[in-house]
Amino acid sequence: MTLEDQINKSNLPRHLAIIMDGNGRWAKQKGLLRALGHESGTKAVRETVESCAKLGIQNLTLYAFSTENWNRPKLEVDTLMNLLIKSLKDELKTLQKNEIKLNSIGNLSLLPKSAQNELLEVINKTKENNRMTLTLALSYGSREELVSAIKVISDKVKNNIISSETIDETIINQHLYTHNLPDVDLLIRTSGEHRISNFLLWQIAYAELYFTDVLWPDFREENLYEAIISYQKRERRFGKTSEQIK
Template sequence: MAASSDNPRHIAIIMDGNGRWAKERGLPRREGHRAGAESVREVVDACKELGVEYLTLYAFSSENWNRPEAEVKALMALLDRFLDERAKDLMRQDVRLQAIGQIERLPASTRKRLDKLISKTADNKSVTLVLALSYGSREEIVSAARSLAADAAAGKIRPEEIDCSVFASRLNTAGIPDPDLLVRTSGELRVSNFLLWQISYSEIVIVKKFWPEFRQGDLFEAVDEYRRRHRRFGAL
């Protein structure tokens, strides 16, 4: 599928189903996460082909810290491996990496890798890949409210000056356009504390496939569905 002015500018994906994919095959959950890494490569390639400017992937939620310690360690190891192995590809593809979430909760070695690759790819312009890591939208919104409350208490801003654009400037995604299209895999019908403010007017496409099965063609189909919809933004 070629780039088109009708394509979404920003696609966000809830990458769901790694564990169930592995369970169906009698494999440990970590194998599902490992298999899902290939799907990440596929969608980044697809976004580049489509001319999509931003791709945000829900890689690790704030709630995921409550998973068994062994699984969390496996996920962090997989993230480390992704950051090490994909560095050359991101540079070759002109992909800029960014991250949102409570990054300070990540292991120090992972943060170091992440910061290094974000800095290395900062001048790339083809696609911006945003990894949501240790991310929770409610926590993000509360943090933004606290920031504005502190500034109001200090006299730096008047309450009546706070509008949607000011509030959005305090979110993790400041400077990033809201997603036009939200894709969720595995057939689940929920948004799981992901970009609650930002997806207010996003078109939502649910894909029944588990994330490790998701390929470029599946993203192209989701974009085709997006193109067929008429976005009203609350108007007639």
């Protein structure tokens, strides 16, 4: 029985999120420039996206560039931005072929104008696709997202648009970048690190966490399947007891 055969298609995570980590270490291990590690990582992105669509996962979010990543050396940041533009152009056909809608979250105003334009163009061209939503977290930080949401909600309270007494989880969800996405069911992080790194802190409140030592450029379909099989073996109780779930 193959790994794919072991997956229960009726129990897939509605929302899968991945922290794609290890490009730099992968390149260093091979004596290559970090830029080549990032470039090799795009192959893992393509295979993961297509595999998720094939399985029937509805929402996939990839942590592509964090707010903290702006602090990296300028050459590396420029390389990542150029790679983003190239990847968007190269992968449009793949998105259309697989009926995947592109979405993006983060403080996109910080991206170079050329990257913003290319991103918006692909988002617009794929907006009618409905097989899967692929969300790229770009210039994204969960704390920044929460601060932004609180500011908007505070202004609405100040201007009597909403009452402070009505503020609940639903109101907060409506003001997050991910307001059109369900909470994360499964979070995968590659490269052996066991951190969340300021990624979807609100949205992963009850997510199952899966950590693998595989560096992102080496992450393949079988690694994705292993993560999903692990997820399906877990009991998700959401604060209840096992007896209540059964």
